[in-house]
Amino acid sequence: MSVSLVAHKPTRPALDPSDKHTVLQKNVKNALLALPGYFEFNNPISGVNATDLFNLNSLLGAGIEVEVVRTLNRLREVWDPDDTWAGYRFERSSQAFPDVRLVRPDEPIAIGVELKGWWLLSKEGVPSMRYQVAPAACAPHDLICVVPWHLNNAVAGVAAVSEPWIESARYAAEYRDYWWQYVRSAKGKSGISYPPDAHPYPKKADLVVANPEEDGGGNFGRLPRSKPLMDEFIERSMAQEILGIPVADWVAFLKLHSDTSSPEDISAALETQLESRIGAVAPEAAEKLLSLLEEIGTLLRP
Numbered sequence: 001m002s003v004s005l006v007a008h009k010p011t012r013p014a015l016d017p018s019d020k021h022t023v024l025q026k027n028v029k030n031a032l033l034a035l036p037g038y039f040e041f042n043n044p045i046s047g048v049n050a051t052d053l054f055n056l057n058s059l060l061g062a063g064i065e066v067e068v069v070r071t072l073n074r075l076r077e078v079w080d081p082d083d084t085w086a087g088y089r090f091e092r093s094s095q096a097f098p099d100v101r102l103v104r105p106d107e108p109i110a111i112g113v114e115l116k117g118w119w120l121l122s123k124e125g126v127p128s129m130r131y132q133v134a135p136a137a138c139a140p141h142d143l144i145c146v147v148p149w150h151l152n153n154a155v156a157g158v159a160a161v162s163e164p165w166i167e168s169a170r171y172a173a174e175y176r177d178y179w180w181q182y183v184r185s186a187k188g189k190s191g192i193s194y195p196p197d198a199h200p201y202p203k204k205a206d207l208v209v210a211n212p213e214e215d216g217g218g219n220f221g222r223l224p225r226s227k228p229l230m231d232e233f234i235e236r237s238m239a240q241e242i243l244g245i246p247v248a249d250w251v252a253f254l255k256l257h258s259d260t261s262s263p264e265d266i267s268a269a270l271e272t273q274l275e276s277r278i279g280a281v282a283p284e285a286a287e288k289l290l291s292l293l294e295e296i297g298t299l300l301r302p
Helices: 020-033 050-074 169-183 231-239 247-256 263-276 283-300
Strands: 002-004 089-092 100-103 111-119 143-151 159-161 165-168 192-194
Touching: 020 050, 020 111, 020 143, 020 165, 050 089, 050 111, 050 143, 050 159, 111 169, 143 169, 165 169, 169 192, 231 247
Parallel strands: 111 143
Antiparallel strands: 002 192, 089 100, 100 111, 143 159, 143 165
């Protein structure tokens, strides 16, 4: 494995618009964008303690991704309107890269999608994915897709998805490496080694992972930190509302109610947050809010 430093800022692959794979990629993107209107996951969730909600992705994440693939196959009229890819269907294999492939027996793989689910009420407030594949393992038309999901009643109900983030798989890998080596401010070595034989649609045993000389505390491959790659998508997702309340506010509220938080801790945290914003509130309203907060704190105490 050789260590590489790529000095130039990457660009997305230049694709031939007349290539049938380019047309397919465009149509697959449209199908992925249509997911919110067609996705169904009829397994209602209830009775989960609020303090356990942050772990919901580990319980349901794989099931959500399986259902995304089923929905894609139901949207064949979107990604194959002219029946160019007759006999092909999307299949998921969590151990392969990309983990979703459009396949037909005894035929070359048509396109791949690296699919990641994002539980919107996760503690991190950003997708927790790690994307470490070498750029050479990404075919020019392959995509990476992050699908945000939530429960329709916030802490209970059935899973629903919202508008996904879709990007060129190769560009995302190249931008990750560029950011790691030239944009982030960190001391130490910044080189990255790549498997010499990395190629698209590898088998499970093939080496396709890029490895930094120094991992920086396990941060290599965390695409949300490769700014500004996902910034607009994350901001838009956190601003969307569940039951009329922005996702960011749900996350902030749930963080306060950890297993070790006492009512006094929660009340103090809420008061601190309110005081930090008090300048934007009219004096009369601010005084009333603080009075109500003190009253709530009294009620919460045993």
